[in-house]
Amino acid sequence: MEYWIWLRQLSGIGTVLEKRLLDRCKSPKSIYEANAEELMLVAGIGAALAKVIRQNRSLDQAESILEKALKNDMKLLTYHDPLYPVLAKEYRDAPTLLYYKGQLRKNSTGVVIVGSRRCTAYGKRAAVEASGFLAENNIPVISGMAKGIDGYAHTGCLKAGGYTIAFLGNGVDICYPKEHQALMDAIIENGAVISQYPPNTKPWPEYFPQRNALISSWGEKVLVIEAAEKSGALITAAFAKEQGKEVYALPHEIYNPSGRGANQLIADGVNIYLHPSQLLTDYDAVKKETKLAGKILTGTKGRTEKHSYRDGTALTDTERKILSSISSAPKTIEQIGVDIGIDQLKLIEILSMMELSGLIHTMSGGRFGRT
Structure with missing residues (x-):
């Protein structure tokens, strides 16, 4: 596993080049051991990047990260692992390595439910109803464990005996927001919390758009409930549309700012959400x-x-x-x-x-x- 961590820590090598290297060399260890000429056979790897890879052939940092992960009961999901969903791999920037706590199903893709942190009773009811319906139909509920709609989506699924996954914008050894520690524990017990960030990574604003892209990549459909005009839920919806996913939005009162973003999505042509059965494949x-x-x-x-x-x-x-x-x-x-x-x-x-x-x-x- 240390070679997978090493690959992800390389400076200047993004997910697209990582996958090209893996296609050519077959494994992170082979990339680690390859000479400059072999590395430069990969499209996008010139002399400068080949030099960077060769000069960073040390496993010290990777071994330290792996030790922290194991100490915190974290598991690693590699791009070659059969538990890595095929659907999620269709996302161009799907990470080659993910950290998680809990249990991953053989097919863990499901339906994404995201929305406003400051939600109304109307939005809460819609989130709980939709997530409960999905749980009863054995469909995983995917969200981001944020306050508001995300939290209600996870909770509604768990109360109905379902399986749910939360993607985080920080290491899975950190609970953010702190008030969701009990919810996080319940998700780990009945699903999984996942992140592309190594242990001890604190939440930073720039990490959340990448987390939102991961959320949408794991879903077959995406339901947006009560998104304001500028919100993370709209970022998730944008990624979902870019990834070719079906996006649904719950219609909202036109005078309530908490739902203006969702109403705008509908005006822009996404599916209007009226009933949980729409979320079935x-x-x-x-x-x-x-x-x-x-x-x-x-x-x-x-x-x-x-x-x-x-x-x-x-x-x-x-x-x-x-x-x-x-x-x-x-x-x-x-x-x-x-x-x-x-x-x-x-x-x-x-x-x-x-x-x-x-x-x-x-x-x-x-x-x-x-x-």
Whole structure:
């Protein structure tokens, strides 16, 4: 393991060059032992970088880091380890070495839930419901162990008996924020805390964007709940879109600053989040089956509720008003709410049911149109 640590500590060698070196030399030890001519056969490694690698052939620092890691019950996940998810490796800057505490599953990728540190009761409820639903469907919940939505996502998953992973912007031997020590212990017991930073690394602002990129790389889908206009959750969403992930955002009251970032994501074309079943990998198939069978998911595993597929004669007054509102052109939740005079939170619930019943569908910009 000391050779993997040595490779990560090399100055001027980023993750892309590390992987090119590994492709050529097959192992960190072979890189360590290679001569300058062999190193320069790797694209991007010129005479200067080959010299840097050759001049830093000492394992003293690596052995010291490894000793600290083992002393703190930390484990190391290398890029060649079968526990390193294939999906996470698709991220261009996926680290070649990660430190973690807890247990990693054979397939530990899942759904990312991130959001505001200063969240409302509405956001908390959405985070707990979504994470509990994922836990009951045996899907890992991925987040960053921050205050607010992150913490509620981990907690909701754990309370439902699920598996959760927290990515940190510091060493996994340090709890940040300090108030989350009990939560961190619970995550280690029922999942894992992971970091690309070695032991004793304190949290610094510049580390968190890299941590956010790791969070999104581990997820098949990303749910943003209550993100302000400038927040780490929006950085995670940006990385997710760059990585080609499906991004969902919970719609929020337009006058509440805690959700303006999430609303902007919807305006920019991400999926509007209405129901936990959207977070399932086979959601489109589930929705199609739901429409044909006349059933909807309730958000609890194994429990369904009868819901007949309705034609125009069976609609409620509110549903008829919604369809009338969007008959001429697709509209946003805010526009529909103004048209029919209904509370936005209640409207979201009705729109969720109507979409799952096949009456309406979501469009770009968080708009709804008739099917």
